[in-house]
Amino acid sequence: MAPVDGTVTPSHHRHIWIITGPAGCGKSTVGRYLAGQLGFPYIEGDELHTAANIQKMASDIPLTDADRWDWLISLRQQAVAAFSTGATGVILTCSALKRRYRDVIRVAAYNKSDVLVHFVYLRATEDLVVSRVRARQGHYMKESMVRSQFQALEEPTEDETDVLPIDVNRTTAEVQTLALELVKEVMAQDTVEQSS
Incomplete structure (x- = not known):
């Protein structure tokens, strides 16, 4: 459990937290909130797409x-x-729809005994996400792309023990x-395991 005062006790590991799920599930909203609450650097995955990728998605052409x-x-x-800034954690948003995409990011922990990778999977129904995307203004992701x-989408399997699913069919505040x-529970547990 997290400390009573709500803080996160530093652990011996550095943690990469990937906020995943399809477009419109709330990745950016949750990611920015976590980064602000935890004091971790925040990386918005959509901002790192190439111009060519953004153009394809804006033209309703799915990425390969x-x-x-x-x-x-x-x-x-x-x-x-x-981590070069001294941060003990980082928050990253990325749809990571397929297992092989998640595996590419998991490589970050290979041969690095002090790095742990976790996924917070924002699970949503297609209808819920489509309704949210319809309400967004000025974003390149359109309803057809969400579908x-x-x-x-490849739902995480039971053996993907680094994935923490959250049902987003609730208020934004509740999801956050x-x-x-x-996140605090996992990091607190890591601290306990390191000290035992």
């Missing part, structure tokens, strides 16, 4: 695995680089609070 590969590697590298994301509680 090849389109995403360099982007995923860049996200992973940016997350690891954030293509659900077609590509639940995400923060989960």
